[in-house]
Structure formats: C-alpha cells, structure tokens
Amino acid sequence: MTSLFDSIENFINLIIVPLNWVMLFLIIGGGIYLTIISRANPLMKISQGFNLLLKKDNSSVGISRFQALSAVLAATVGLGNISGVSIAIHQGGPGVLVWMWVTALIGATIKFFSCSLAVSLRDKDKEGNYLGGPMYYMTLGIKKWGKPLAIWFSVAGLVGVLPAFTANQLTQSYIDVLDPNSFLNIGDGNWKLLIGVLFTILTSFVIFGGLKSIVKVTSGLVPIMVVLYFLLGIFILISNASVVPSTFALIFSEAFNFNTMVQGGFWGLVLIGIRRAVFSSESGVGLAPIYHGQSTSKKGTDEGLVGMLGPILDTILVCTITGLIIIISGAYLESDLNGIVLSLEAFRRLFFGFGDYILIIMISVFGISTLFTYSYYGVKCYGFLTTPEKGKYYNIIYIGAIIISSILTVEIVIGLIDVAFALMAIPNMIAIIYLSKVVTKEMRERSWI
Template sequence: MEAIERFLVAFSDAAWGLPLLILLMGGGFFFMLFSGFLPFRYLGHAINVLRGKYDDPDDPGDISHFEALSSALAATVGMGNISGVAVAIATGGPGVLFWMWVSAVVGMATKFFTCSLAIMYRGRDTNGHVEGGPMYVIIEGLGRKWKPLAIFFAVAGLFGALPIFTANQLTQVIREVLLQPNGASPADAFYWNLGIGLVLVFVTSLVIFGGIQRIGQVAGKMVPSMVVLYMLAVFYIMFANYTNIPAAFALIFEDAFSANAMLGGAVGAIIIAGARRAAFSNEAGIGTASMMHGAAKTDEPIREGLVAMLGPFIDTIIVCTLTGLAIILTGAWQTSDGNGVLMTATAFNSAMPGIGSYVLVLCVFIFAFTSLFSYSYYGTKCFGFLFGAKYKYYYNYFYVFTILLGAVASITAVLALIDGMYAMMAIPTMTSALLLSPKVMRAARDYFTRMKDFKEELKVKR
C-alpha cells in the first residue's frame, strides 16, 4: 500500500507542474483579456437568468439553470471547501488563500467559456439523448479527428469523479469528532470506517440511481441551506475574533509573496498549491461543471456560461475564504495536528468550545452528501461516452463501491489520485476551450446585441 501511495503522490506532483499552471491560470487570464471582461460586466443579467426570468420548459436539456448551478455547486461546495482549504494552508501557509482568490477570479472567466461551449456544442449519446461536456465539445466543435482527446478526458473523468476524498474526510470527522470522544476505541478505526462507509453507500445509492433529475432536485433544496448554515457558523467565529481580522488579511497578503516556511521559500510553489486547491474546490477549467451545465434547459449558450461563472465566486471567493479565515483567526493552522477536516474542526471548537465540532459535523454532513450525489453524474456521463449510454448506470455500482475504499484509505493516497486525475482532465478541457474561444465571443456579441434590441423593443411598446 505504501508503494501505491508513493506512486500516486509522484504522479500528482508531476501532473501539477508549471505547464499545467500556465494552462489553467494563464488560460484564465487569456479568457478575461480576450473577452474584454465581458462576462463580469453582465453579472446582473446572470442573476436574472439564474432566477428563472428566461427559463423555457420547451428548451432542450434536463434541468433548469438554477438546478444546473445548484448541482454543480453541490459537487464543488463540498469537502474541498472545508478540508481542502485546510490541506492548502497546512501545505503552503495562509498565503495560499490569496492565490486561491486569484485562481477563482480567472476561473470565473474560464467557466464562462467552457460552460458556454458545453451548450454550444452539445452532442448526442448512443441513445440519441442530448448531452454536454468537454468530450462532446471536442468532437462537435473541433471535429472527430480530435476524438482521442475526448477519450482521454472521459477516461480521466472516470477516476476524477470518484467520491473517495469526500468519503475519506466524512468518515474521519465522524470517527474522530463523534465516535472516539464517546468511547469508540481508536484501535477499531478500520471497522468503524468500514461501517460508516457502508452507511454512506446506502444513503448515496438512494439518490444517484434516480438519475440527474433527482440529483438536481435534491441539490436545489440542499445547496442554499448548506451555504447559509456554514456562513452563519463562520460569521460567529469572525465576530468572536473580530479584532484579529485585519491582522489575518495582512498575514494572507504578506505570506502570499514572502513565501516563508512550508514550501521551501518558493513563491511559485505556493502559487501552484493555491491553484491546485482552487481547481479542486471550484473545478474551473477541469471540465466537470461543464458536464452539469451542459444538461441545462436552454438553447442560449451564453446564458449558461453566465450562470456557470457565478460558481467560482460562490465556491472560492465566499465559502473557501470563510474556511480560511476561521482557521487563521483561531490559530488552528499553527496549533492543530490535523491536515484536513480535523484542522477546521479545531478552529470551530476553539471558537465555540464544546459545540463547535458538532456544528462543523452538521455542515460536513450536508456538504459531503451533496458532493456524493453529484459526482456520480459526471462519472456516468464519461462511462456512457466510452462504452455506450445504455451501460452508463453500471458506473454507479463502481462508484458506490469506491466509497468504501475512500473510507478506509489514507488521505494522502486519496488526495493524490484525485489531484492527478483533475490535472489530466484539465488538459483537454482547456485545450478545446482555448481553440474554440473565438466562437464563444462571436456568440456572446450576437447574444448581447439581441438582448439590447429586445429591451429597446420593450421600451417602444411601453
């Protein structure tokens, strides 16, 4: 097992080198400049689309704009926001948070392009059903000669969409925060992990075998409540430590550029750590969200791109920042022995003695289950693309089985596997988006011209 773990860590570290950083963050900066910051100028319109102002039940697709964003957020606003941020700070120090912000801003532009393309170049699976995602963008947008790149994405997606990290961290927090303080023996950790994993398999199966409509309905109900609950908890921590807030932000900015400690004084390594965790958290440029937004009921690609753009803002700028501030304000990043969710638990317990850990467990439950529900959809789409749509639901059996593997595996091996596969998924996603970006801009100019003309017509009629 140790040999496998070393191999996965080496694979992940090699994948997340300078070339991928240039592709993800450099590509995001290109999208911002190439668009003239266009998507950022239409945030109000994006919110109106999200509210359902332009919904048409007769449009092609499976779920509404709101359900598409909620389902994508159900996957992204998950354990990456609670334990992923803690892992980042433990690895690279508080300055990592600054580079996560930078990644999120450029990620908003990336999401606009990749998710607009997911609607613009939807294809059909072997059952004739309309599907979206990077593999269809590559074939429909670049041509069938690019199919090997689409296959490469789908193969990486089979493993990148696995629930092992979420299962691992949820199992850990249940065992160490709830069970062991109440008498469970650490010597029996494996059996507790296995038992918790079996419960997770049962609950997850109830939802994911119902398909994307059920996932979208559940996510649409759970995501708003989980974000609000988590925000209230962290706002309390911030209020309890309000005098330390200016110093916390000063530390973040100072550490982002001074690169003291942790990563050998290499600013570039801290940037990579921030980009790596931001990509794991908001998935901009990875391609998973494109698959979810590609299922939206719309025939206007730009509308879905605008809605998708809100994802990195909610996920990283808001939720990840809250986690990071809780950890920094309470000093948990210096005092905790945990490298993940337990560091966040230390922060919550420090600010809310006796109940903080339990509040976090409640948040973790909601975050984790919405992620477990949503990620299965990505894997089934990749499986259906590779082996045929009529077989895609077989992937769910593999998916729930790996929940057990994640529950009993080490966090190091789990995180390395997912990180490495995310890196592989980013290559075809960003390559196709960069090559097709001029077509997105042509569609955007056409769309906003039509919207302007539509508003002028309304004024005349009034």
C-alpha cells in the first residue's frame, strides 16, 4: 500500500509544477488586471458589502445573501484555514503568510467579479430555481467556446470538491488528540476507517436534503464558530502580546528571503503562499459563485460585494490568527508536525495545555459544515454535465469518498486538491477575464467607476 501511495504522490508532484505556473499567471496576473479595470473600487466598498449582507430581498426564489456567504464560509473557514495554514508554514516557513495575504486581496477582487457574474448570467431549472456558477456564466456569456470551458470546469470540479482534505484531516485530528487506541487498540488504520464511516452517516442525513437543508445548518453553525475561534485566537495573542511584533518582523523578513531553503527558492515560497491562499479562500477556483448564484440579489454587483467578504474573513482574518499562533508557539520548527497536527500542538502549547481539545471541538463543527457544503458543489457540476435533476446522484460518490479519504496520506490529499483546483481555476479565470466587461458595465451604470 505504501508503494502505491508513493507512486501516486510522485505522479501528482510531476504534473503540479507546470499547473502551478499557469495558475500563478492567471490568478495573480488576472487579479491585478481586474483590480486595475475596476480601479480597486470593490475593495473600497467592503463596508457596503457588510450592509448588504444583512439586507433582505423580497423573493420566493433563491437563498439570502447571508445564507450564501455562510455556506461558502462553511467550506473555507475551518480546516482550509486552520490546517491549510499549518501546511503552508510547514512547507514554506513563516514568510508564506505575506504571499497568502497578497493573494487574498487580489482574490477578493476576483471574487467580486465572479460572484457578480454568477447573478448577472444565470439560468433557471424546470422548477424555477436558479442555476448559477461558472458553468452557466461560461455558456450564457461566451457563446462560441463557453460550453467546452464549462465542461472542463465541471469535470475538474467533480474531483476538486471531493471531501478528501476535510475527511482526512478531521480523522487525523481525532487520532492524535483523543488517542482512541488507548480505549480499544484496533490500530490507527481501523480507527480511521471507523471514523470515516461515522462521518459518512452524519453527512448523509444533511446532504440528501438538498440546498435548503445545507444552508439552514451552515448559516446557524458557521457564524457562531467563527466568532468563538476569533475570540480564542485573540485571547492567545493578547496573552503573548510581547512577542507579536517580533513575529510580524520574522514573517516579513522571511517573505523576502531570496536565500530561502524552500524547494524552488523564493518563487517556490511565493507559489506555496498562492496555492494555500487559493485553497483557503477558493478565489479564482469558481466554487463560491455556485452558491452566490442562488442568491436573491437582483444586481450582480451587489452579490459581488458580499462574495468578496469571503477572502477578507477567511484568509486575512482567520488565517492570520492561525499563522501567528503557530509561529509564536514554535511548533512549526518540528519537522514531523504537519497539517492539523501542527495546529493542534500550537494551541496546546499556548492555551494552558488543553487548547488542542478546544480546537478539536471547533474544527469538528467547521469540518462537518465543510462536508455538507462541498457536496452541493459536486451536485451542481454533475447536474450540469448530465441534467439538473440527476445532479443529486453525485452524493453517492461523495459519501463513499469520505471513507476512502480518511485513510489516505495528507501528501496525496493535498496534491490531489492542488491539481484539481488548478484545473478548475484555468477555465474559470479565462471566463472571468473575458466577461469582465459585463461587470464593469454595471459598475459604470451605478457610477462606481
């Protein structure tokens, strides 16, 4: 089994390098282009985005803006931030945080454009429900080659939204913190399999209930957990306030260290930051517009302002808190700690020796919410490739993948997600850049630019 995992990991490492450079060009280059043509106006309207978040539209079709953002944050805040940041620092050191911040700011503008398009260019199914997301703004906005791009995106999406990372890291966290073998010694492998089965059963109860069921759960759980995590993180940082300035100094000095030992040197460090920020906020990947495309918003740019809050909250806020705690704890200096294990150890060290137990409760809620959210993405991708009515059959594949993902190595899981996200980002960024004129036209009509 080990040799099989090694072969898979080597293959993934072979193809991820060229994909990374394409993704770097499209997301960073494309994001800068979108920032220029929008005159960075969306970034100046963050407060307006928060106001719109709580404003209700009178519509019997779709979900509220708050529910859409909550569902998106359920997929990004949590293991994508808490475990993803650990992996980033493990691979690239403290300086990787700077490049995550840069990517997040650029990503916020990308989110504005993509979520605006998701509302401006969307369709309806036979029952009158909205059909939104990259697949639909590609086919409706790009007449000639929009369909091939949409198929490309949807096929990659079937893999990219599998619960590989979440199931893997959740399972590993329980093994490391709770040590179930001390109660019943059946081996880590069997415990991982058992935990995977339990998650499968729990997830099934919600995801087969459809969109309304998912957003009802996530809109209730996620805001509470985000606030609690923020308060816990702030308490830890205040308790260690004396070393916070030197920690920031270390982060910035390492970010521009051209003699770094990171594989690939300085640009290798930058790529790690971009990859992890993309995974953290999903900016440019095209997943968030699938939920935002179901919103009751009448104007695309209104939904765009709400959508861009995602990278601000999950990467700029949550990732920064997580990263500072990991660096201050010094746990990142231990080479055998990676992923969620590193985060758990950092919290244990800085919160009276039992911070890992508190964190595992939080990531359990975050992780399970993520399992609920990602299933819907897959349903919409599969529904586009077949028919919207058949999309629900993807859930069968999805719940089976939870069990398989629980026993894979973290290296394979990360590599698989990176490849799939890159393959999704390429057609999505091409479409966003091509269709950006749709968004800028609405911005001019509203005298924003």
